[in-house]
Amino acid sequence: MRIFVAGATGAIGRSLVPMLVAKGGEVYGLTRTPSKAAWLQEAGAEPIVADALDAPAIQRALASVRPEIVIHQLTSIASASDVRRFDEAFAASNRLRTEGLKILIAAARLAKARKVIAQSFCGWPYARVGGAVKTEDDPLDTRPARRQIRTLAAIKQLEATVSSLVDLEGIVLRYGTFYGQDTGLFEPGMVRMLRRGMLPLIGDGGGWWSFVHVDDAASATARAVEQTSRGVFNVVDSDPAPARQWLPLAAAAVGGKPPPSVPAWLARLVAGEHIVAMMTRARAGSNAKIGREWGWSPRYPSWRTGFKEVAATLQPR
Numbered sequence: 564m565r566i567f568v569a570g571a572t573g574a575i576g577r578s579l580v581p582m583l584v585a586k587g588g589e590v591y592g593l594t595r596t597p598s599k600a601a602w603l604q605e606a607g608a609e610p611i612v613a614d615a616l617d618a619p620a621i622q623r624a625l626a627s628v629r630p631e632i633v634i635h636q637l638t639s640i641a642s643a644s645d646v647r648r649f650d651e652a653f654a655a656s657n658r659l660r661t662e663g664l665k666i667l668i669a670a671a672r673l674a675k676a677r678k679v680i681a682q683s684f685c686g687w688p689y690a691r692v693g694g695a696v697k698t699e700d701d702p703l704d705t706r707p708a709r710r711q712i713r714t715l716a717a718i719k720q721l722e723a724t725v726s727s728l729v730d731l732e733g734i735v736l737r738y739g740t741f742y743g744q745d746t747g748l749f750e751p752g753m754v755r756m757l758r759r760g761m762l763p764l765i766g767d768g769g770g771w772w773s774f775v776h777v778d779d780a781a782s783a784t785a786r787a788v789e790q791t792s793r794g795v796f797n798v799v800d801s802d803p804a805p806a807r808q809w810l811p812l813a814a815a816a817v818g819g820k821p822p823p824s825v826p827a828w829l830a831r832l833v834a835g836e837h838i839v840a841m842m843t844r845a846r847a848g849s850n851a852k853i854g855r856e857w858g859w860s861p862r863y864p865s866w867r868t869g870f871k872e873v874a875a876t877l878q879p880r
Contacts, residue, residue: 564587564588564589564630564631564632564788565588565589565591565629565630565631565875566583566588566589566590566591566608566630566631566632566633566634566788567591567593567624567625567628567630567632567633567634567668568580568583568590568591568592568593568634568636569591569593569615569633569635569636569637569663569718570594570615570635570636570637570638570659570682571592571593571603571610571636571637572592572594572595572596572599572602572603573637573638574638574741574743574746574747574777574797574810575604575777575780575784575874576592576636576736577637577777578743578777578778578780578781578782578783579634579636579781579784579785580603580606580607580608581606581607582781582782582785582786583609583668583766584606584607585609585612586783588788589609590607590608590609590796591609591610591611591623591624591628591712591773592606592608592609592610593609593612593613593615593621594610594611594612595613595676596612597612597811598603599712600612600694601662603684603687603696603720606733606802608796609778611624611627611628612644612736613616613873614797615637615659615663615666615667616658616662616663616666618666618669618670619669621666621674622666622669622670622673624670624809625634625660625671625673625674625676625773625851626668626670626673626674628674629674629675629676630671631677631678632674632676632677632678632679632788633667633670633671633678633680634678634679634680634681634784634788635664635679635681635682636682636784637659637660637663637664637667637682638659638682639655639656639659640655640656642660642707645838646818646838647798647834647838648650648710649708649710649711649714649741649835649837650711650712650713650714650738653713653714656717657713657716657717658671658717660717660718660721661720661721663719663721664671664681664721665678665724666711666726667679668724668728671731671741672730672731674804677731677732678732678733678734678785678788678873679725679728679731679732679733679734679735679833680734680735680736680787680788680859681721681722681735682735682736682797683721683722683735683736683737683738684737684738685761685773685797685798685799685847685848686706686739686740686772686773686841686845686847686848687704687711687840687841687845687846688703688707688715688718688821689701689702689703689704689846689848690702690703690704690705690720691840691844691845691846692703693709693846694846695771695803695805695847696771696803696846696847696848696849697846697847697848697849698848698852699794699795699797699848699852700851701773701846703715703718703719705756707837708835708836708840709835709836709837710835710837711837714877716750719844720733720821722735722795722796726780726795727759727827728793728795732749732791732793732798733793733794734787734790734793734794734795735794736748736780736783736784736787736796736798737795737796737798737799737846737848738772738775738780738798738799738853739772739774739775739780739798739799739800739847740772740774740775741774741775741777741779741780742774742775742866742869742870742873743775743776743778743873744778744873744876746777746856747777748774748813748870749817749873749874749877754817754877757814757817757819758814758817758818758819758820759819759820760814760820760822760823761819762810762814762822763822763823763824763825763830764806764807764810764811764822764823764824764825764841764842765806765825765826765830765838765842765843766825766827766830766839766842766843767807768799768805768806768808768810768843768844769804769805769806769807769840769843769846770802770806770840770841770843770844770845771803771804771805771841771846771847772804772805772806772809772845772847772875773797773799773803773847773848774799774800774802774809774866775798775799775800775801775838775861775863776800776862776863776873778799778862778863779800779861779863781796782859782861782862783790783796783798783802783853783857784798784861786857786859787857790856790858792856792859794837794872796847796852796853796857797848797850797852797853798850798853798866799848799849799850799861800848800850800861800863800865800866800869801850801860801861801865802864802865802866802867803847803848803849804847804866806842810822810857811864811868812870813870814818814865815879816870816871816873817874818879820872826830827839827843830842841863844850865867
């Protein structure tokens, strides 16, 4: 099976590409960084160096490869440690979610691919009403915080585009908050903040979060390659939790100070309404659908053990 992975050297791609190769896939990995081509070769994939927003280059690449499966794992985030200017931090990723996806789908059609799998996000985009844990049938937010308006619009556009495909099998994977070695919650900037007590517990810490280890996100994506069902699937672990539970344990795992408590009104002034909403009113996601329909379950069913395992690989303070 020929598989084209756009964003093959990103957080998930680094785990996904070797998995696909191990399953016997003929994998082609897109990266815009020439220096990363060697890693793709070592992982058993054929590297393709191009800009995902260069439509002619992407069309030529897919025309030469003629993949059966096209996987969109395109992101561009400098650091997860400062999201006070949320839409600005995710501006490049949002362009890849919209314009990049459009380019990829057009090229996939011309190359006669049969399936497109795209990355989305599970967590704060859910409407902050009702129960703490949401399914794929629950609505997304219609009144996001001001600094998240453009990012949520891009997520909605990606999901609507892929879900409405008729000539291609479309699958949207809503990943939980990533963690892994040097990734997501454990990227160096975040680890420094956790260790120094710079991530406060805001208000009652009642915002619910879903996490997923990057290896589990990759395994779910590899499973999606094999499926015939379309639609949206939450890819999260089995232990959604409020911030007041996971934040102190994350700090402790990396040898950090207990997070200080900050009232919501003060955090709103300093960091913004979107940060307060994520930490006090966000909703998590359920993995029941992907388990039921695909038989997928995470290797790390709880972030509680996953955090400790990843933290054990970090350099001492």
